Amino acid sequence: MLTAFDNIQMLWKASLLLAVVGCLSVTSQTFAQEDPPAEEPTAAAAAEEPAVEEAAAEEEAEPVTLESLSAAVETVETETGWLWTCIAAFLVFFMQAGFALVEAGFTRSKNCVNIIMKNLMDFSLGSIIFWAVGFGLMFGASPSGYIGTTDFFVDGMVDGAYDNWELAFLIFQTVFAATAATIVSGAMAERTKFSAYLLYTVAITAIVYPISGSWAWGSLYNGSGWLEGMGFIDFAGSTVVHSLGGWAALAGAIVIGARKGKYAADGTVTPIMGHSMPLAALGVFILWLGWFGFNPGSTTSLDDGNFARVAVTTNLSAVGGCISSMILSWIMFGKPDVSFALNGALAGLVSITAPCYDVSPMSALIIGLIGGVVCVLSVLFFDKIKVDDPVGAISVHGVCGAWGTLSAGLFAQEAINGTNGLFFGGGVSQLITQLIGIGAYFVWGFGVSLVIFLVIKLTIGLRVSEEEELRGLDITEHGMAAYPYLQSLESA
Template sequence: MNRLIKNYKAFLIPVGTIATLLLVTSIAKADQVTPDKVATAVDNVWVLVTAFLVFFMQAGFAMVEAGFTRAKNASNIVMKNLMDFAIGSVIFWLFGFAFMFGKDAGGFIGTSGFFLNDSFKHLGLSIPLTSFLMFQTVFAATAATIVSGAMAERTKFIAYCIYSAVISFIIYPVVGHWAWGGGWLSKLGFIDFAGSTVVHSVGGWCALIGAALLGPRIGKYTKDGKVNAIPGHSITLAALGTFILWFGWFGFNPGSTLSGMNEKIGDIAVNTNLAAAMGANLAMIYTWLKYKKPDVSMTLNGALAGLVAITAGCASVNPWGAAIIGGLAGILVVVAVEFIDKKLKIDDPVGAISVHGVCGAFGTLMVGLFALDGGLFYGGGIKQFLVQLAGVASTFVWTTVTAFILFAIIKITVGLRVSEEEEIEGLDVAEHGATAYSDFVMKSQAVK
């Protein structure tokens, strides 16, 4: 009997294998599967999965901002991060995507494809247009959400909804067109692979203008101009948000290849991780030496600074370059936070201006030095650095001017800031009629 079973298995296995191969072959022929279709399918899945990772970064931003601010404003922070994606998704689909990727008009802006009523064949995509739209939508939402942290704890919710919509509508898409949509910067050879300037600096510079016009939180500065620290309510939430953002960045940067078949995905992921790690390490060491103790919040921002800085050159530099760029960004963010806080007297509760604006610009410039192809340190001369400088400078001018106009209009119409009483009470109750921690007794944290 055992011998019969063995003979049966010996017969069945090859027959089953042949039948399986025939079945697969017949299905392939029936569906007319080709290598090109397989590659397109892989690219499509890759872009969508990485888009979902970038979408999850919204949760990271919400946790970082909530953790670095007071408990009485936590619901307001979460609501803002929810609504900038909800509002931005619709606005970008209707208008922003066309301004960014529509047919070029003089190198400045796209002029076709509103409401997605165009094939966008001029883009030469290897993936469905809707998948590309999804990927770009989560990027637009990232630019918009950066602003909320710098303006936290004193901004009217209606004002936030308005400026979030406008950023997704025109401010971000114009810069995106210059660099990624066939505009004048792309024709110069500007390198910003995943958006150190296009995404992060746009958000950072909008945050700079918004926070400056809004003014500091009550009690942030004493009468003689000294800084009075207002600690956030949960470093644990801030740390969780940082880990989520770090994780999501593996979609942000490698996903910008728009192809799962691209062999550089691994290189980009390693560069991204090294920059973040070095940013955290050097921020920790720098604060340890400066303050005699390693600062937790600065170390968290150091990791984010490294991620922001490497985003422009993650596909252009080697691991050594990535480590240096990330490490320097980790130090720079500490210096920038102190300068903006103490010298400029601009109150940024989460350090968004320094992390995204300053370190985004820094990382973009570093491509001109560390890029393996065209970087100054690799025999490419000064040309690429000057192109990078042009991109950083023009983005700063466009964003700050348009943001100033936007916030000034909001300020004289619906108003930009809540009343003093509402700020002291907390925006959770004043703006939303509910608290984030309803089972806890909240103590007043207003500084007299």
């Protein structure tokens, strides 16, 4: 039963649709008036004119009903939702360039070609694997709530016709899967065999990411997940994508060990500086842009304009993280550190990815400010325990992803999405649900990835030789240098 408000909203949309159609009609008539005069009609054509006019009159005589207008509006909304989902997917795909530049800028010049190849291949391989296997495990029918069982090798065909929504949803989810795999690359940069990287990229996009993804997002297409049933909030993937990738990166960094010269025997840390802050900064700005596809795009529809609200919360959290990490690094080290500020922006973006739909702009700013502080302290903590992460991926994605997921249980507002966080009159039940989700993804992401990396290490090997590491992976793994002139000077 439609309410009075629903009828008013439907009539408003219908009026808007008729206005657009009217404008198009006037425009087409204007263009027609600018055409050269038509030739005089022949006798046969003149004889046919009355019949054509009668048919047109019959068509015009069909009454316009609320039901027909409703169907037209629904068709327009559906197709614009497909369009928005694809545009958002294209923005998230561009994040691959951002990840490549951040990782390249934060590492040494002798490993840039290797980093480019890894980012290129994790998307290329990941796209095939996710299309063939991952999508079905994540979004197929899931009677148990733990793993999908249908929709493998997606062809988009339903009853002999293409289901274009399935294809739009597939491309959107494919770029998310590639993001989860890319996160691991940064934490294991400058010492990983390229062949080993290809193997664990396949494992992450085929098994690690999609199976756990079904727990929280299964019902987005065809299945249902056990965490969803508990009311777990992760709108765009602070935990489903980012924490999972971060915990996999932690497992990889532990198994592969630190880069040569990073930690002295007495426990002191020797900074290994990245070769290009401009590249890293450009990468962060590209990622920031891509996040407007990542978070607002997760509405997968125009959603009465709610994607705009999500864009605002996303941006406020990003600037909050950037500012707080800059201030904290300034206080701790006496100088405002650009690398911490750049990672702080990413920390704010990761932090808001789970609660972006459910919190107010003010809450989003607070979440980002806390995320920036958490990121700086986390980077220092992992250095203290000698876990070498060249780009801070574990801190930015793993730790800040967990914080962002927890923040949904603190700041969610009932007026926005029917859920109350602890700070807005809600009980502790939502907070407990968020903690269960965080814990489940840590156990799965870290545990399964640890097994995968140990198997690779014991079979084909995970790490390059010391000589290859010192010379650089560009030459030893790929036979070329990102900066040939610089390479020749270093070899002279």
